[in-house]
Amino acid sequence: MSLALSLGRRGMGRTAPNPAVGCVVVKDGRIVGRGWTQPGGRPHAEPVALGQAGDAARGATAYVTLEPCAHHGQTPPCANALVDAGISRVVIATQDSDARVDGAGIAILRKAGVDVTMGICEAKAQADHVGFFLRTEQGRPFVTLKLASSFDGRIATGTGESQWITGPLARRQVHALRARHDAVMVGGGTARHDDPSLTVRGFGDVQQPARVVVSRRLDLPLLSTLARTAKDIPVIVCHGRDADPVLQDTWRDLGATLLPCGTSGSQLDPHDILQQLGGHGFTRVFCEGGGALSASLIEADLVDELVGFTAGIVIGAEGLPNIGALGVETLAAAQRYALKSVSPVGEDICHTWTRV
Ligand SMILES: NC(=O)c1ccc[n+]([C@@H]2O[C@H](COP(=O)([O-])OP(=O)(O)OC[C@H]3O[C@@H](n4cnc5c(N)ncnc54)[C@H](OP(=O)(O)O)[C@@H]3O)[C@@H](O)[C@H]2O)c1
Numbered sequence: 001m002s003l004a005l006s007l008g009r010r011g012m013g014r015t016a017p018n019p020a021v022g023c024v025v026v027k028d029g030r031i032v033g034r035g036w037t038q039p040g041g042r043p044h045a046e047p048v049a050l051g052q053a054g055d056a057a058r059g060a061t062a063y064v065t066l067e068p069c070a071h072h073g074q075t076p077p078c079a080n081a082l083v084d085a086g087i088s089r090v091v092i093a094t095q096d097s098d099a100r101v102d103g104a105g106i107a108i109l110r111k112a113g114v115d116v117t118m119g120i121c122e123a124k125a126q127a128d129h130v131g132f133f134l135r136t137e138q139g140r141p142f143v144t145l146k147l148a149s150s151f152d153g154r155i156a157t158g159t160g161e162s163q164w165i166t167g168p169l170a171r172r173q174v175h176a177l178r179a180r181h182d183a184v185m186v187g188g189g190t191a192r193h194d195d196p197s198l199t200v201r202g203f204g205d206v207q208q209p210a211r212v213v214v215s216r217r218l219d220l221p222l223l224s225t226l227a228r229t230a231k232d233i234p235v236i237v238c239h240g241r242d243a244d245p246v247l248q249d250t251w252r253d254l255g256a257t258l259l260p261c262g263t264s265g266s267q268l269d270p271h272d273i274l275q276q277l278g279g280h281g282f283t284r285v286f287c288e289g290g291g292a293l294s295a296s297l298i299e300a301d302l303v304d305e306l307v308g309f310t311a312g313i314v315i316g317a318e319g320l321p322n323i324g325a326l327g328v329e330t331l332a333a334a335q336r337y338a339l340k341s342v343s344p345v346g347e348d349i350c351h352t353w354t355r356v
Helices: 002-009 045-057 078-084 104-111 122-128 130-138 168-179 188-194 225-229 245-254 270-279 291-299
Strands: 022-027 030-036 061-064 089-092 115-118 142-149 154-156 183-187 210-214 235-240 257-261 284-287 305-310 337-345 348-355
Touching: 002 022, 002 030, 002 045, 002 061, 002 122, 022 045, 030 045, 045 061, 045 078, 078 104, 104 115, 122 130, 130 142, 130 270, 142 154, 142 168, 142 291, 168 305, 168 337, 168 348, 183 188, 183 291, 188 210, 188 291, 225 235, 235 245, 235 270, 245 257, 257 270, 270 291, 284 291, 305 337
Parallel strands: 061 089, 089 115, 142 284, 142 305, 183 210, 183 284, 210 235, 235 257
Antiparallel strands: 022 030, 022 061, 305 348, 337 348
């Protein structure tokens, strides 16, 4: 199952709205088939592994990181494919909460006389599929918030200089993290100030995540990198329903997809931003700031994982804080996250925290 989990992770960021599943087929102690969900979400992991196994699948055990599907979508149900291939035992890490499956895949297997074992490496599988589960159950994607900052939590000097606070290895790791998400998101302030491309670079010809910009009035530079490349790599603009219709048409003509969102006060409602992104099919979103958008997501308790890259540089109180005002008055009212991992990355450290 550990191997199936690591195979499944190869698909992360490339399979939405489908989950990134891994499957290993074992016969007489030998691996005869390995598969993972292919880019775009199809074929699923099981038919890929069964195809490799061929006749050796008869009487074999299949290890799958998520309950095999039971519904006729664009492909026939994987539970039936396992039965038809003659698999005698299926080991499943965790059940699928999608209403179209939710135990029905297990029922198909058991009814056909297949021995089913549940819950092997379940916590790891649930962590890997959390974005898929959140979208299925709450309609929103999993949100990772990444911030690269100085030792004292600043993302720029008082004059706005921010490149580069962290070193090349940390920046490379950010690109690897982008590749494991369906979309990379920034606020309008960052889009206006930094002219980012938000692409994955340095890893060859990889499938690029979509780029998401959040801007209520759509007052984003029309000659920006995002605007110029929107026809090549998807750009999604979350905007207010009151945004200028001419600007909406302009961004559509540039190739962007527009997602109208509700408002909360003077800003876009962070809950609705994520519901719209979930509705668009995203299961994992990587937010890279800036401070205002990060604050609004944290305040709404919508950040599932924090990834910090901290450099050994001290900028001081005049610098730009990595998270904007939250209105927190007591420690009890502040969001707390549990430490997941810490590792040195070149001259910097990377620390990951999950929602408590
Ligand atoms: N070192 C780093 O890791 C890093 C990363 C990112 C950014 N930065 C720096 O951070 C600065 C930009 O940060 P920022 O805080 O000014 O801007 P931001 O968070 O990138 O964007 C804020 C803007 O997003 C739009 N918005 C819409 N709905 C929102 C909501 N619910 N909550 C918050 N914003 C919403 C608003 O613009 P509209 O008026 O268009 O609606 C708002 O002004 C830049 O200087 C950039 O260089 C550094």
